[in-house]
Amino acid sequence: MGKGNTMDSVGIAIILLFLFRQWTSSAGADTHWTYTGSVGQSQWSEYFPDCGGNKQSPINVETTQTQHDPSLTPMRPLGYRQLGKKPFTLHNNGHTVEMSLPDWMGLGGLPWQFTALQLHLHWGSSGDRVGGSEHTINGQRSAAELHVVHYNSELYTNVTTAKKRTDGLAVLGVLIETGEGTNPGFENIISYLGNIKHAGQTVSIPPFDVQSLLPVNLGRYFRYNGSLTTPPCYQSVLWTVFAESVTVSHEQLRKLETALFSSPVESHSLPLRDNYRNPQPLNRRRVLASFPLDTITMYSVGEVCAIVIGTLCGCIGLAAIIYFVIKTIRSKETEKEPKQDVVFKTTSDPEKEEATPQPEP
Numbered sequence: 011m012g013k014g015n016t017m018d019s020v021g022i023a024i025i026l027l028f029l030f031r032q033w034t035s036s037a038g039a040d041t042h043w044t045y046t047g048s049v050g051q052s053q054w055s056e057y058f059p060d061c062g063g064n065k066q067s068p069i070n071v072e073t074t075q076t077q078h079d080p081s082l083t084p085m086r087p088l089g090y091r092q093l094g095k096k097p098f099t100l101h102n103n104g105h106t107v108e109m110s111l112p113d114w115m116g117l118g119g120l121p122w123q124f125t126a127l128q129l130h131l132h133w134g135s136s137g138d139r140v141g142g143s144e145h146t147i148n149g150q151r152s153a154a155e156l157h158v159v160h161y162n163s164e165l166y167t168n169v170t171t172a173k174k175r176t177d178g179l180a181v182l183g184v185l186i187e188t189g190e191g192t193n194p195g196f197e198n199i200i201s202y203l204g205n206i207k208h209a210g211q212t213v214s215i216p217p218f219d220v221q222s223l224l225p226v227n228l229g230r231y232f233r234y235n236g237s238l239t240t241p242p243c244y245q246s247v248l249w250t251v252f253a254e255s256v257t258v259s260h261e262q263l264r265k266l267e268t269a270l271f272s273s274p275v276e277s278h279s280l281p282l283r284d285n286y287r288n289p290q291p292l293n294r295r296r297v298l299a300s301f302p303l304d305t306i307t308m309y310s311v312g313e314v315c316a317i318v319i320g321t322l323c324g325c326i327g328l329a330a331i332i333y334f335v336i337k338t339i340r341s342k343e344t345e346k347e348p349k350q351d352v353v354f355k356t357t358s359d360p361e362k363e364e365a366t367p368q369p370e371p
């Protein structure tokens with residue numbers, strides 16, 4: 011190899027490095043961000059200043075630190091069950107799978123009227139062993155998380171202006187766990203992921219009841235002021251994280267974790283997984299709970315079973331003890347005065363019969 015060749019490759023390397031710098035440092039909406047790597051979540055704030063703010067999302071909800079606010083009424087999804095004629099659109103944007111929502115859908119139960127925009131998901135890569143939810147409850151990460159995004163259509167004319175303002179957005183956070191049965195609501199999305207494997211791809215899907223993605227109990231939730239969990243991390247979100255989680259099957263979670271790529275067609279395939287941001291500092295923010303603290307403890311199915319069985323065993327044990335104590339006392343009493351008992355029984359019975367008037371036929 012000659013000296014000239016080496017100089018050439020060094021030159022090319024320098025040029026490539028320069029182009030790469032240019033590409034990664036072009037701040038704003040064009041910057042290609044990821045969850046790990048050179049523009050990973052710990053670098054977001056270098057390119058998107060709001061990501062370094064003091065009201066960021068997600069957070070860890072420490073239930074004992076929450077404040078019960080009785081004025082927080084149950085969330086009211088508006089038009090979620092209404093299907094319409096137009097199909098829904100499912101899109102792989104390289105960061106998540108996003109479904110646009112029709113503008114007749116909205117959210118009630120908040121200080122303003124909110125209009126629905128889109129929903130999307132965050133997930134992990136290793137089943138429910140580690141989890142891929144963004145919000146954590148008492149340090150526990152769920153398998154995945156659904157976000158339903160709305161904008162304040164009472165104060166702002168469109169999302170472009172709303173998304174940069176405090177109280178501009180309202181997002182519902184639904185924690186997803188795994189269980190045995192297939193979740194038919196989520197199947198409406200998961201069964202089409204194969205059609206949008208690569209970033210930039212879009213597929214039309216039949217409209218479905220979006221409320222079927224939410225937990226049954228919409229009255230128990232945590233509320234706090236936070237941000238978008240992805241760049242540009244605008245601190246404009248009034249968060250509602252439901253206390254009740256929803257369940258998808260292990261197979262559904264596996265499909266979500268493995269179906270998509272964060273890279274476009276005809277490029278090196280990068281799996282789209284672990285698209286969750288770590289919990290951000292709370293910084294003196296209040297986290298409200300719509301329900302009182304003493305009922306906040308959330309039990310898993312296993313724990314509920316253990317409690318029920320434990321209580322049953324306890325009751326049976328106690329009943330057995332009482333039974334034997336009474337039996338012992340009785341047998342002792344009958345040993346002492348067997349006659350009186352017999353006398354009492356024989357004399358009281360005929361008396362009772364005489365006293366009761368016979369009904370006319």
Ligand SMILES: *[C@@H]1O[C@H](CO)[C@@H](O)[C@H](O)[C@H]1NC(C)=O
Binds near residue numbers: 167168170
């Ligand atoms: C959004 O609303 C603002 C202010 O009302 C307006 O200036 C802007 O053009 C609107 N943007 C879009 C995309 O409609």
Ligand SMILES: *[C@@H]1O[C@H](CO)[C@@H](O)[C@H](O)[C@H]1NC(C)=O
Binds near residue numbers: 176
């Ligand atoms: C969120 O911020 C608004 C002011 O922008 C305030 O009125 C409201 O009480 C805050 N909510 C919570 C849960 O702290």
